[in-house]
Amino acid sequence: MKQSSLTRQLIGGVLLAELICAALFSFVAVGHEMHGRRRAFDVMLRGRADSLLGAVQDAEDPEDNVVVDPTELVLPKPDVYAVLNPAGRVLGQSQVAPPGLIRGSGGSNKPTYYSFKANGTWYGAIRLDGVRVIDRDDKGGLRRPVTVFYASPTSDLWHEAVEAVRFYVAAGALLLAITGIALVWFLRRRLSPLQELAAIAGRVSVHSWEFVPPGSVLRTAELAPIALSIEELLKGLRQSFERQRQLTGDAAHELKTSIAVLKSSLQLLAMNPRTTEQYANGLESLLMDTERMEDLANRMLTLARLEEAPMEQGETSELQSAVRIVAERLLPLAELKQVRLDVSGEGSGKVAMQADDAEVLCSNLIMNALQHSPPQGCVTITVDSRDAVTELRIMDSGEGIPEAALPHVFDRFYRVDRSRSRNSGGAGLGLSICKAIVDRSNGTVRIQSTVGIGTQVIVTLPQSKTA
Amino acid sequence: MRVLVVEDEVRLANNIAAALRERCGFAVDCAENGVDGAALAEYQHYDLLLLDLMLPGLDGLSIVRQVRRRRDMIPILILTARDERAQVVELLNAGADDYLTKPFDLGELLARAKALIRRGKGVSQPVLILGRISLNTVEQTVRCAGHLIDLSPTEYRLFEYLIFRPRAIVSARELLEHLYDYNWQHHSNVIEAHVSNLRKKLRAVGEETSIATIRGRGYRLEAPEKQL
Numbered sequence: 008m009k010q011s012s013l014t015r016q017l018i019g020g021v022l023l024a025e026l027i028c029a030a031l032f033s034f035v036a037v038g039h040e041m042h043g044r045r046r047a048f049d050v051m052l053r054g055r056a057d058s059l060l061g062a063v064q065d066a067e068d069p070e071d072n073v074v075v076d077p078t079e080l081v082l083p084k085p086d087v088y089a090v091l092n093p094a095g096r097v098l099g100q101s102q103v104a105p106p107g108l109i110r111g112s113g114g115s116n117k118p119t120y121y122s123f124k125a126n127g128t129w130y131g132a133i134r135l136d137g138v139r140v141i142d143r144d145d146k147g148g149l150r151r152p153v154t155v156f157y158a159s160p161t162s163d164l165w166h167e168a169v170e171a172v173r174f175y176v177a178a179g180a181l182l183l184a185i186t187g188i189a190l191v192w193f194l195r196r197r198l199s200p201l202q203e204l205a206a207i208a209g210r211v212s213v214h215s216w217e218f219v220p221p222g223s224v225l226r227t228a229e230l231a232p233i234a235l236s237i238e239e240l241l242k243g244l245r246q247s248f249e250r251q252r253q254l255t256g257d258a259a260h261e262l263k264t265s266i267a268v269l270k271s272s273l274q275l276l277a278m279n280p281r282t283t284e285q286y287a288n289g290l291e292s293l294l295m296d297t298e299r300m301e302d303l304a305n306r307m308l309t310l311a312r313l314e315e316a317p318m319e320q321g322e323t324s325e326l327q328s329a330v331r332i333v334a335e336r337l338l339p340l341a342e343l344k345q346v347r348l349d350v351s352g353e354g355s356g357k358v359a360m361q362a363d364d365a366e367v368l369c370s371n372l373i374m375n376a377l378q379h380s381p382p383q384g385c386v387t388i389t390v391d392s393r394d395a396v397t398e399l400r401i402m403d404s405g406e407g408i409p410e411a412a413l414p415h416v417f418d419r420f421y422r423v424d425r426s427r428s429r430n431s432g433g434a435g436l437g438l439s440i441c442k443a444i445v446d447r448s449n450g451t452v453r454i455q456s457t458v459g460i461g462t463q464v465i466v467t468l469p470q471s472k473t474a
Numbered sequence: 475m476r477v478l479v480v481e482d483e484v485r486l487a488n489n490i491a492a493a494l495r496e497r498c499g500f501a502v503d504c505a506e507n508g509v510d511g512a513a514l515a516e517y518q519h520y521d522l523l524l525l526d527l528m529l530p531g532l533d534g535l536s537i538v539r540q541v542r543r544r545r546d547m548i549p550i551l552i553l554t555a556r557d558e559r560a561q562v563v564e565l566l567n568a569g570a571d572d573y574l575t576k577p578f579d580l581g582e583l584l585a586r587a588k589a590l591i592r593r594g595k596g597v598s599q600p601v602l603i604l605g606r607i608s609l610n611t612v613e614q615t616v617r618c619a620g621h622l623i624d625l626s627p628t629e630y631r632l633f634e635y636l637i638f639r640p641r642a643i644v645s646a647r648e649l650l651e652h653l654y655d656y657n658w659q660h661h662s663n664v665i666e667a668h669v670s671n672l673r674k675k676l677r678a679v680g681e682e683t684s685i686a687t688i689r690g691r692g693y694r695l696e697a698p699e700k701q702l
Contacts, residue, residue: 260528260555264483267555267577271489274580279496296485422530 013201014194022187029179036175040168045131048164049120052133056118056157059088063098063153065141073139073151075099087130088157098153108132108156122161132158200224204234216245257420258307261434265300272296306436309367310419313443323357323471326397327390329365330373334388337373345382348373354392356470360448368444371437372401372464379405379462392470399466407458416454417442441466475591475635476501476519476652480511480537481526481553486576490524493580498588499614499631501655508532512540519651520548521591527554527565535568542569549590553578588612595638602637605683605697607676609637618679628653629672632665636685636695645692669693 062080066072075090075098082088082101089100089109105125111134118135135155142148200223211218218241220234276289334350341348358365376386384404391398408416408423415421420435445452450468477500481487484506491502503520505511508529515523515537523541527534538550552565552573562573571590574583588611592598602609606619614630616623625633631653636644646665669685676683683697 256556256558263555263576264486268483268485268489270577271486271493271580275489275493275496278493278580292485 014191014198017194018187018190021190022183025183025186029176029183032179033172033176036172037168040171041164044164044168048131048159048161049133052120052131052157052159053118053135055082055086055159056088056133056135056155059090059155059157060135060137060139060153063090063137063139063151071141071149071151073098073141073153083159086157086159088155091154091156093152093154105130105158108158110134110156123158129161130158131161131164132156200227200230204230208237211241213248216241254419261303261307261420262300265296265303268296269293269300303434303436306434306440310436310440310443313364313440313447318359318447319361322359322361324360324362324365325355325357326360326365326369326399326468327352327355327392329362329369330388330390330399333366333369333373337370337377340374341377341386344377344380345384346377346380347385348377349385349387350390351388352390352392356392356395356397358397358448358450358468359471360444360468364444364447368441368466369399371441372399372466375437376401376403376405376462376464379403381405395470397468397470399464399468401464402461403463404461407460407462408454408456409458410456413454413456417452475499475521475631476503476655477522477524477587478503478505478511478514478520479524480505480508480515480529480534481524482506482529483526489580490583493584494587497584499627499634500587501631501653501658503655506530508534508537512537515541515546515548516544517651518546518548521594521652522587523548523550524587525550525552525570527552527556527561535565538565538568538570547594549594551583551586551590597638602634604637604640604695605681607637607681607683607697609634618676618681621679623675623679625672625675626668628668629675632668633672636693640695640697643688643692643694648692 058080059075059082062075062077063073064076066074073092077099087101087104087108089104090098091109092098105123107123107125107130110121110123110132111119116136118133120131120133122129122131124130133156135157137153137155139151139153140148141151200221203221204224207218207220218238220230220238224230224234272289272293276286276293281289330350330352334348338348360368373386373388380386380403386404387400387402389398389400391400412421412423416423417438418435419439421439422435442452445466445468448468450466452464452466454462454464456462475498477494479487479490479494479502481490481504484504487504487506491504494500494502500521503514505514509531511525511529512532514520523537525534525537529537534552534554538552541548541550549572550570552570553576554561554565554573555576565573571593572586574586588600592600592611600611602611607616609616611634614634616625616630616633632649635649635652649665669687673685676685683695686694686696688694
């Protein structure tokens with residue numbers, strides 16, 4: 008992909024605008040100069056035509072004709088002229104009189120200006136109608152009307168006008184060059200924060216999240232929001248990246264520890280000759296270790312499935328029935344632990360959740376409550392469906408969760424009391440799975456707990472509309 | 475020798491403890507969390523610290539720092555399920571002596587444990603020699619001029635502890651602390667009984683090296699001057 012440079016574009020744009028301005032300025036200057044010179048030229052033509060008129064004299068002949076006496080006139084060589092009487096007779100003319108010089112007829116008192124081309128030269132011409140009075144006496148003398156045609160080449164006019172504005176054109180070109188250089192320098196300097204930003208952003212990688220925009224960037228109104236949003240974005244990315252890494256690390260830790268238990272158990276068993284009974288005991292604990300590992304793997308896979316695979320549309324289940332099924336299944340355990348299971352609820356409603364997931368959710372939560380309940384304790388489960396919301400509450404009379412641990416209970420592999428839950432087989436994934444299930448159904452799950460009194464888990468789920 | 479295992483995975487801790495007891499004849503105590511582990515380590519009864527890195531309460535790194543701040547020279551072997559370079563470097567720099575990543579080989583763990591204890595006592599070879607007597611820490615045997623001396627496990631452990639520091643006075647209390655774990659009822663006269671048995675067995679093979687009783691202070695392993 009061809010890249011366009013902002014600096015180059017800006018410099019090019021400004022220089023082009025300047026160039027157009029300079030050209031326009033030159034054009035107007037030349038036009039203005041031409042106009043002035045044209046007027047001066049016309050005045051000059053008029054003056055020369057007048058002096059030519061003054062050179063019309065009595066011919067001293069019987070018909071009292073007039074002739075042009077050019078002896079007293081000093082006219083520039085390239086100029087041409089002709090003087091005619093109304094009858095069209097030439098009273099006098101320059102040595103060369105081009106054909107285009109004589110034009111139009113008399114009658115107008117005002118001088119008329121025109122131009123013509125002859126022998127490859129442009130001429131500016133005037134036609135002046137005048138009256139020459141000869142033999143002036145008391146009665147006024149004889150009036151002899153004449154028409155003067157006078158023309159002068161205009162080729163010099165352009166040349167002179169351009170000469171006159173040449174200074175301005177040169178000054179403009181110089182200005183253009185100076186501003187061009189100044190612009191390059193200035194833009195390079197002013198756009199340096201942009202380059203710094205690019206350089207710093209370019210240094211960011213998975214291994215180096217360092218992104219500290221320099222002061223020059225933050226002081227630039229246009230760049231500060233970009234830099235700040237990059238910073239914000241990187242912070243978020245880094246956090247999520249690190250969370251992911253932490254999770255992978257935690258998962259690896261759990262798996263490796265499980266394998267370490269299996270491996271060391273086997274090696275210990277093989278280390279010395281044992282009695283049959285010792286072997287039997289060793290195998291039994293190995294089987295338990297393997298089952299724990301199987302459970303861990305299953306939970307990790309469940310969590311991965313819940314977070315990766317999208318929710319299947321139209322899957323609904325009834326939370327009430329899931330609670331009943333799970334409570335029935337856990338009743339023997341509750342009796343064993345001498346804990347009372349109280350299930351109540353009103354209304355019924357379907358939630359957008361797969362039946363299996365609903366059972367896993369209820370099972371994990373009720374199991375947690377049971378495990379943390381003291382003998383003679385009570386686990387109260389209520390499911391209420393009203394106002395398009397289904398609410399599941401599970402209350403236990405256990406030891407409660409310390410306040411510092413509450414924000415982390417949904418974190419994967421988090422255990423409030425690690426050694427204790429290890430003994431009971433927990434990997435710290437139960438509540439993470441619950442949260443993933445509830446999240447998939449657009450619900451919320453929260454935990455309230457008071458140390459010494461008990462814990463309450465509240466799951467709120469929107470009721471499925473497709474039901 | 476007495477080892478402290480700080481590991482929250484109880485099954486793993488029990489396996490390590492059993493292997494250390496069976497194969498090395500060490501006394502082993504286990505702690506399930508970092509706080510208990512750090513508290514036990516403070517007694518300085520141990521000849522080796524086996525630490526899990528991720529522990530509830532107090533993590534392995536903090537325990538290492540705490541131990542080294544006390545200027546405790548005890549060898550520390552770290553068990554970790556994470557083998558991230560930076561973390562390993564940080565651990566070693568904090569004062570840990572060695573590390574093993576889980577899942578590890580139990581045999582390797584025992585070998586490293588023995589090597590660390592050896593090094594901790596300023597010895598590099600696995601066979602310790604005093605005069606005509608040689609003690610093989612790998613085979614857990616004691617020989618006098620090539621002849622095997624038949625010792626009970628406790629006698630071997632006692633002799634092993636003493637031979638690491640020949641000619642130094644070791645108190646009965648220290649021997650108790652370093653040879654028995656917390657599950658054992660402390661009776662100081664048991665040491666005297668074992669020492670006396672040991673003396674008999676040494677004398678039986680005609681060995682002049684003897685364990686002298688220094689009244690009110692303890693015991694000293696002494697080799698005859700000419701054998702030195």
